[in-house]
Amino acid sequence: MTRLLYREDAYLRDADARVIAHTPEGGIVLDATVFYPTCGGQPGDSGTLEWDGLRMPIATTLRSHDNQIALVPAEPQPLPSVGTYVVQSLDWDRRHRHMRVHTALHLLSAVVPFDVSGMSISATHGRLDFAMPDSPEDRAEIEATLNAYVMEDAQVSDIWMSAEELGDIHGLIKSLTVKPLRGAGPVRLVRIGDAAAPIDLQPCEGTHVARTGEIGQLRLGKIEKKGRMSRRIHIHLDN
Known part of the structure; x- marks a missing residue:
């Protein structure tokens, strides 16, 4: 199993590792990785591998058919041979922007209190699809509340609980499409704000900034109708 260094420290940019496998499609599997794989609307990381004076650009990171x-x-x-020791380095600016957008989308899900049916993240903007019949009329208020949470510079932290415990807490699982599996081990939850009264608390495997102040100024984008009971809301980083 690959050690998930990005989960232990989302700010780790470089790390030594050893190649433990190649996938049939030509991917490289390491024994420990700072590279986050495409999942939950967040793109896979890019960067480089270096070994023995050689350098290989990495375009993206994926989960293979056997979950590697x-x-x-x-x-x-x-490819570097199995057993080769390599130095892995992230395209940090791109990853950090993903972290900023991902955390901003958690704030959006707290401001707009409807279930989420889809999401997408890029280095400049993101969007959530909400199970709601009508578009919100208070655009200015939504944007102002988002930026107030950013200015609050609230702490972003992890907690863990079992899927059984999670299922007993009403309203904690906002996603209509991704549900934690019972019996699959501890579930990671991302908490924004104080434990006693968090701004947001929900299961998530993605990478996030440590404090909301890192997100920077946010701008509300288009609000689109995507079906009878679906509205898509876009947010943008201002820089």
Whole structure:
């Protein structure tokens, strides 16, 4: 199993590792990785691998068919052999922007109190699809509340509980499409704000900033009708 360094420290940019496998599609599996794989609307990380004076650009990171984390080379070239020690380095600016947008979407889900049916993250903006019949009329208020939470510079932290415990807490699971599996081990929850009265608390495997102040100024984008009971709300980083 690959050690998930990105889960232990989302700010870790570089790390030594050893190649433990190749996927049939040409991906590289490491024994420990700072690269986050595409999941839950967050894109897979890009960056580089270096070994023995060689350098390989990594275009993205995916989960393979057998649930391994595979680094995907940006162009065809010989892969480092199994057993090779490498240095992995993230495209940090891109990853940090994903972290900022992802945490901002958690704030959006707290401001708009409806179940979430989809999400997408990029380095400049993100969106959530809400199970709601009508578009919100208070655009200015939503944007102002989001930026108030940013200015609050609230702490973002992790807590863990079993899927059984999680299922007993009404309203904690906001996603209509992704549900934690019972019996699959502890579930990671991302908490924004104080434990006694959090701004947001929900299961999430993605990477996040440590404090909401890191997100920076947010701008509310388009609000689109995506079906009879679905509205898509976009938010943008201002820089």
